[in-house]
Amino acid sequence: MTDQSTMAPHLRKPRTSLFSTFSRARATRPGETYGVPGQGNTTWLSVATILALIFVWWAVTATGLVKPLFVPSPQSIVQKFVDVWVNGFTGAPLWQHILISTARVFGAFLLACAIGIPLGLAMGMSPIMRGIFDPPIEIYRPVPPLAYLPLMIIWFGIGETSKVLLIFLSVFAPIALGARAGVRSAAIEQIHAAYSFGASRWQVLRHVILPSAMPEILTAMRIGIGFGWTTLVAAEMVAATKGIGYMVLSASQFLQTSTVIMGIFVIAAIAYAFDLLMRFLERRLVPWKGKM
Amino acid sequence: MALEICNASVIYPAQAGRPPVEALSNINLHVDEHDFVVALGASGCGKSTLLNLIAGFLSPSSGKIVLDGSDVAGPGADRSVVFQKHALLPWLNVRDNVAFGLKLQGKGSAADAVAARFIALLGLSGFEKSPVYALSGGMQQRVGIARALTCDPKILLMDEPLGALDALTRERAQELILKIWKDTGKTVFLITHSVEEALFMGTKLIVMSPRPGRITYRFDLPFSRRFLDGVPARQVKASREFIELREEVLRIIFADEEQVA
Numbered sequence: 001m002t003d004q005s006t007m008a009p010h011l012r013k014p015r016t017s018l019f020s021t022f023s024r025a026r027a028t029r030p031g032e033t034y035g036v037p038g039q040g041n042t043t044w045l046s047v048a049t050i051l052a053l054i055f056v057w058w059a060v061t062a063t064g065l066v067k068p069l070f071v072p073s074p075q076s077i078v079q080k081f082v083d084v085w086v087n088g089f090t091g092a093p094l095w096q097h098i099l100i101s102t103a104r105v106f107g108a109f110l111l112a113c114a115i116g117i118p119l120g121l122a123m124g125m126s127p128i129m130r131g132i133f134d135p136p137i138e139i140y141r142p143v144p145p146l147a148y149l150p151l152m153i154i155w156f157g158i159g160e161t162s163k164v165l166l167i168f169l170s171v172f173a174p175i176a177l178g179a180r181a182g183v184r185s186a187a188i189e190q191i192h193a194a195y196s197f198g199a200s201r202w203q204v205l206r207h208v209i210l211p212s213a214m215p216e217i218l219t220a221m222r223i224g225i226g227f228g229w230t231t232l233v234a235a236e237m238v239a240a241t242k243g244i245g246y247m248v249l250s251a252s253q254f255l256q257t258s259t260v261i262m263g264i265f266v267i268a269a270i271a272y273a274f275d276l277l278m279r280f281l282e283r284r285l286v287p288w289k290g291k292m
Numbered sequence: 293m294a295l296e297i298c299n300a301s302v303i304y305p306a307q308a309g310r311p312p313v314e315a316l317s318n319i320n321l322h323v324d325e326h327d328f329v330v331a332l333g334a335s336g337c338g339k340s341t342l343l344n345l346i347a348g349f350l351s352p353s354s355g356k357i358v359l360d361g362s363d364v365a366g367p368g369a370d371r372s373v374v375f376q377k378h379a380l381l382p383w384l385n386v387r388d389n390v391a392f393g394l395k396l397q398g399k400g401s402a403a404d405a406v407a408a409r410f411i412a413l414l415g416l417s418g419f420e421k422s423p424v425y426a427l428s429g430g431m432q433q434r435v436g437i438a439r440a441l442t443c444d445p446k447i448l449l450m451d452e453p454l455g456a457l458d459a460l461t462r463e464r465a466q467e468l469i470l471k472i473w474k475d476t477g478k479t480v481f482l483i484t485h486s487v488e489e490a491l492f493m494g495t496k497l498i499v500m501s502p503r504p505g506r507i508t509y510r511f512d513l514p515f516s517r518r519f520l521d522g523v524p525a526r527q528v529k530a531s532r533e534f535i536e537l538r539e540e541v542l543r544i545i546f547a548d549e550e551q552v553a
């Protein structure tokens with residue numbers, strides 16, 4: 001092997017080709033850890049990707065390559081947002097659509113947390129609870145909400161109940177299963193230490209198992225509310241007069257593509273904002289996650 | 293305080309294609325007040341199983357464990373355990389970890405004062421508000437020991453408490469534990485697989501060997517008293533008597549290994 005540093009600069013082989021990153025590993029700079037998979041900052045690349053996508057979008061619409069019926073221009077989406085914000089959609093201002101959809105998703109989410117977290121913990125703690133509740137949850141969980149939407153409507157009517165319940169069901173399973181898995185996070189030494197101080201089973205649950213399960217519960221909540229937004233449009237398919245999902249669906253029936261795309265962006269923006277909030281909460285509530 | 297282990301045996305049942313394990317066979321052990329009993333042996337010779345019996349996490353297949361006249365039937369606040377690791381609660385700071393036992397027992401009003409005392413005793417003053425996951429391994433173990441002491445147990449059970457520490461920190465921690473043993477007058481049962489640590493710390497040494505787990509040798513030890521009487525630790529460990537006994541115990545352990553292998 002030749003010592004590279006003693007070679008003249010023009011003799012060094014270039015190593016910047018894409019495949020060289022796969023074929024050979026080189027030493028890291030100080031401050032990085034050698035061999036960590038996928039390490040490196042992605043912010044600039046992400047921003048560049050978004051700008052590029054918008055540019056391509058703008059280019060294909062500005063040159064008339066794609067008809068506005070299929071892909072309206074970026075500007076027209078912004079215009080549509082302002083228009084619906086000011087003039088409303090089917091008689092209701094945009095903020096009301098946003099508010100009612102958010103209320104449905106969050107109502108279902110809070111209900112799913114209130115029932116799913118205690119039930120998941122109970123399933124983790126007790127083989128009896130696990131024996132009873134595991135089959136029903138595992139049976140309905142993989143079924144798409146659209147499939148049981150008709151049942152919800154037959155049973156609970158076309159009011160708010162069936163809408164919230166549909167979203168609830170899609171949020172509930174991941175939250176309950178996350179809480180159940182979280183029970184296993186406590187180290188046996190932590191549990192033994194508490195018992196050797198004379199703790200009761202309830203105290204061990206309250207002071208050891210529940211706090212150790214918090215990271216998994218928070219992750220499950222993040223995943224759960226994601227499912228909630230996914231189900232929103234299905235929930236607002238029948239007999240809704242307000243809501244972002246309703247707006248998207250009815251706009252699509254009139255081929256108002258710009259309203260459809262605007263609604264999709266609104267849903268994405270709210271869901272993303274909530275995800276950021278959850279990540280913030282995670283950093284505040286469980287700063288110790290993965291550190292012991 | 294007196295702890296009596298009479299003819300205790302533990303057989304873990306067969307599982308997943310593996311035969312049953314006789315982890316302990318006919319263990320007899322008497323521990324007096326102020327004793328510092330050290331259990332020494334290679335991995336898998338049943339040391340943790342013995343500690344779990346005393347702690348009350350495990351009931352013997354036969355025989356019994358008697359503490360101050362009554363049978364041990366489960367864990368209790370009269371026996372505190374210090375684990376090798378993973379036993380602190382990362383969502384609590386140092387002070388709340390130390391006060392954890394007292395809070396569980398509903399003695400919250402006294403907890404902070406008692407915790408402060410043991411935090412000072414273990415040299416953790418100034419770190420009360422630090423998160424435990426930010427501490428070094430040696431400091432984490434001191435938090436674990438402080439926590440175990442707060443509830444004024446009759447006996448302190450330590451399962452390889454220094455096993456995860458580097459050599460230098462480990463020697464410091466041995467000296468600290470001995471000083472605390474002297475200051476608090478506690479009875480201690482400590483597990484280690486380091487021969488030097490065992491000889492230096494204990495007043496009674498039991499050497500264990502595996503398959504089935506049993507006590508093969510017992511020694512009374514003078515070295516910890518010498519250290520507490522003022523002889524520097526390195527000097528104790530470098531004394532001729534210490535080295536001779538160390539070699540003897542090592543021979544015993546290696547002979548055991550060869551028999552098994």
Ligand SMILES: Nc1ncnc2c1ncn2[C@@H]1O[C@H](COP(=O)(O)OP(=O)(O)O)[C@@H](O)[C@H]1O
Nearest residue numbers: 304313315333334335336337338339340341342
């Ligand atoms: N829960 C268990 N189930 C089955 N076998 C076990 C269990 N715990 C320990 N053993 C076995 O019992 C023996 C003694 O284990 P242990 O007391 O942990 O030894 P040590 O602490 O001395 O390393 C080992 O052979 C181990 O594999």
Ligand SMILES: [Mg+2]
Nearest residue numbers: 339340341451
């Ligand atoms: Mg062990």
